[in-house]
Amino acid sequence: MYSFLPLIILIATSICKGQHEKKCDVFPKDQFIEVxxxxxxxxxSCGHGKIFWTLNNERVDESFSNTISSSxxxxxxxxxxxPSATLQCHSVDTDLVLGGTTIKTYSKPSKISCTWHYENQIKGVGVPEMLTCSWEHQMNSPMKINYTVLCAGENCSSDVKNCTFPEMADKIVENISVTxxxxxxxxxxxxxxxxxxxYHILKIAPPKLKVTATSNHLSVTWNRSPLENISKSRCEVKCKAANERTPEWVLNKTLNPEDSRNVTITKVESCAYYNISVRCALxxxxxxxxxxEMILTKLNKSNVKLHLWRKVAEPGKNGVRKVYLMWTEIPSTCQGTFTYTIKLGVNHTDTLCGNSTCDVDVNQDAYRLNLTVFHNEALLEEESVYVPAIGESLPQVTDMKASSLDGVVLVRWKAPLEPVSGYMIDWTHNGNQxxxxxxxxxxITLFDLLHKKPYNITVTPLFDDKTGHGTQALQICSRVGDPGKFTNIDIHAKDKSATVSWKLDSQECSGVVVNYTVFYRAMEGPLINVxxxxxxxxxxxxxLNPETEYSVYVEAIALTGTTKSSETSFNTKKFDPTFITALGVxxxxxxxxxxxxGLCCAIQWKKFKEKPVPNPSLSSVALWPPPNHQKGTSSFQPFSNPSESYCERIFMEDTERTSTPQLAIGCNPHLNPASDQREEHAQQAITPAADIQDERPVESVETLCDSPGESTALLCSDKPLNPYRCQISVETPPSRNTKQSKHLLPEKQQEKTVTVYVTLDMFEQGQCRLEK
Structure with missing residues (x-):
């Protein structure tokens, strides 16, 4: 047991030593100190050896550091x-940050100012009731700051940098201290x-004004505050015309207690509103x-300047010229009635005009036009202007040039040889105003011109009693703008190319295009410009790539600006349209x-397969020659023209067997056609007919064959017929040997067979009928 005692003491010592050992750090933390x-x-440092300091990441000189012990x-x-300082302690050996802290500074409130004033400044009388103090405090603290103002035993609390004491009229009797x-x-x-x-912080009430307007000046008076009897005071007067053209007039005046409080303002415009302001202080x-106070000035006759001028138009067909007169309008704010009249001469009646313009007609002669202005029926002003005669020799300016820059137009010219009293310059952008x-x-330099408008500028020399001829400069724009607007972009795409065309609508005072830049690219591709x-x-x-979507836009570039068109998309073709067109053709x-x-072959094949029956009119048919016929004699003769005879002779085979012998043998039953042919083979068997193609039958022909006794006739229809549908026996000359013929008729061995052309429809529709 005693052997473990040293070990227990060692452990206890280590534990106690660890409890009293401090960590590596910087003390104290997050300080606030006054600036x-x-x-x-x-x-x-807890055994890390030598250290060094940094202030806001910058190393601090070692002279500010003091070593107390090894740690x-x-x-x-x-x-x-x-305002804020971050301090860190670093180990020299390992450069480790052993600890750090932040020190923030605060400042005292400073620049305190106080004002002793009335609660109602306009109605303030007697001793002011309120005291307002304000101050400055340079502090960026995230914490809320509460302020307290101490003055004459009173406190005023606020969370902003000003505070007002409500009731201080009886407590400020001498110098006061404010904290x-x-x-x-x-x-x-x-x-x-x-x-x-x-009295150095006393703010008196504003003075009460009285402003009086006369024909040529303004008179301003104001009351004096009772507090101004204590010491000297100072006042400031401001006068500003409401039209903003007249500069502001300011007067600073130091006054003694006995001085009067008034001031006179001269050089004011007629019939103009003026704002008058006055303030005072001890x-x-x-x-x-x-x-x-606002006051309207009265009309000052000496300030009325009409500046009468005229523009003369070209003479009409009757020689009459229209003169456009113009003058400076008397302000409409002027009270009273104004009348304007134009007189052309002694023998002319007066022309009643408007407030600033008038039109009169004159002939080719010279005139002096007189403008008269009456105010409340009393003559106010009168001026005249000269209108030269047509063709009158008068001087004019030369080498007139105009240039513009940023809305300002500069006009230059050369004076005529004759001495002049001045020049009148007129300009217009629409011909009406x-x-x-x-x-x-x-x-001369012209200002306040309308933006991007073309102006016509004319310069006319003035003489003592006349005016010369005017010279007009080339039309000039007050400011040249962008080139214009794109109105249309046409794209005709092929497979590897595309034609892009566009139209630019130029407007008034548009800039002149120097060049165009075309921007195009494939989708998600680089932008290319040409x-x-x-x-x-x-x-x-x-x-270009075939079958690809492209986007394109155009920029018009001028010296005065750039205009960009809207972006347009198009797709290239898969194949060249020219190749497709040629292939199609x-x-x-x-x-x-x-x-x-194929059509020709089909026609020929049809003709070959469906060969028609030969046209008898195009062939020759005749009796077969008898056996004893000599070779040199021909018995065939061509058919006659069917139009001449509708009935042709028909020779039928086996006539004796036919059920209708009358039709088979023709018109004469007693004669045998075969015998006749045998005997009269040299005679004509068929009547010649005219060519069908040359002449068509126009009327029906009836052929009637008469025979003694009972006879049968075949009548032809009155319709145009095929010559082979209706045939009759042709009348033959009487036989020279009738008796022989009759004798030979019954003999069958004497009969001859004759072949004829017959159409299948020759007996249809009753075109041939029998009559008895």
Whole structure:
């Protein structure tokens, strides 16, 4: 048991030593100190050897550090002004951060100012009731700050940098001391006391004004505050015209208690509204609020300047010229009735005009036009202007030039050889509203022109009693803008190229296009640009990928700006459209050739398969020659023209067997056609007929064959018929040997067979009928 005693003592010692050993760190943590104060901190190195300090990541000089022991080192910072300082302790050997802390500074409230004033400034009388103090406090603290103002035994609390004491009229009788205290959960600080003289912080009530307007000036008077009897005071008067063209007029005036409170303002415009403001203050005291009054000035006759001018139009067909007169309008704010009249001469009646313009007609002669203005029926002003005669020799300016820059137009010209009293410059942008100005110099600068509008500017020399001819400069724009707007973009795409064309709508005062830039790219591809000359608003894009979507837009570039079109998409073709068109044309031609050849072959094959019965009119038919017929004699004769005879003779085989012998043997039953043919084979068997193609039958022909006793006649139809449908025996000359013929008729061995052409429909529809 006693052998374990040393071991137990060793363990207990180690435990106690570990409980008293401190960790590596910096103390104290998160300090708040006043700006300019000193701060001391300590680093516990816990056996890491020598250390060094950093302030906001910058190494601190070792002279500010003090070694207390091998594991403790202190640092003293004097006159710390950083709003926030981060300090860290580092080991020299291992460069490890052993600990750190943050020191934040706070400042006192400063620059305290107070004002002793009335609760209602306008109605304030007697001693002011309220005291308002304000101050500055440079503090970026995340914690809420509460302020307390101490003055004349009173407290005023606020969480902002100003505070008002509501009832101080009886408590401010002499110099007062004001202190501001700032307090948070971590610190508290008070400002230095501030001493105030009550009359140096007294804010009097604004003065009450009385403004009187006369024909040529304004008279301003105001009341004096009772508090101004204490010391000297100062007042400030401001006068500003409501039209904003007249600069502001300011008067500072220091007044003694016995001085009057009034001022006269001269050089004011006629019939114009003016704002008059006055404020006053005791010596070294703050200004009172402004008191304001608005007044309308009266018409000052000496200030009325009509500046009469005219524009003469070209003469009409009857020689009459229209003169457009213009003058400076008397302000409409002027009270009273104004009348304007134009007189052309002694023998002319007066023309009643409007307030600023008038149109009159004159002939080719010279005139002096007189403008008269009456105010409340009393003559106010009168001016005249000269209109030269047509063709009158008068001088004019030369080498007139105009240039513009940023909305300002500069006009220059050369004076005529004759001495002039001045120049009248007039300009207009629409021909309806004119502006004019008189000058004694050979140049003028025009301001306040409308944006991007073309102006016509004319300069006319003036003489003592006449005016010269006007010279007009080239139309000039007050400001040149962008090139215009794109109205249409056409794209014709092929497989590997596309033609892009566009139209640009130029507007008034549009910039002149220097060149175009075309931007295009495939989807998710690089942007490619091509520059095109301004004279050719189209381009052909090459080296494109077939069957690909592209986007394109165009920029018009001028010296005065750039206009961009909307972005347009297109797709290239899979194949070249020209190749497809050529292939289609060639295929169509081949198909037409094959169809033509097939049609020809089909027609020929049909003719071969369906060969028609030969046309007898195109062949020759005759009796077969008898056996004793000599070779040299031909018995065949061509058919006659069917149009001449519709009935042809038909020789039927086996006539004796036919059930209708009358039809078989023809018109004469006593004669045997075969015997007749045998005897009279040299005679004509068929009546010649006219050519069917040359003459068509126009009327029906009836052939009646008469025979003694009973006879049968075959009548032809009155319709146009095939000559082979209706045939009759042709009348033959009487036989020379009738008796012989009758004797030979019964003999069958004497009969001859004759072949004839017969159509299948020759006996249809009753086209041939029998009559007895």
């Amino acid at each position: 300019g104060s000193n701060a001391s901190i300590e680093c516990q 403790r080192t202190s640092l003293t910072l004097r006159n710390l002004t950083h 501001v205290r700032a307090k948070t959960a971590a610190w508290e600080v008070s400002s230095d006391p501030q001493i105030f003289n009550p 010596d070294q005291a703050p200004w009172s609020d402004w008191s304001q 004119y502006y004019w100005k008189q000058s004694k110099y050979t140049n 520059t095109v000359d301004h004279t050719e608003p189209k381009i052909s894009l090459t080296d 060639c295929g169509s031609i081949i198909i037409l050739v094959v169809l033509s050849l």
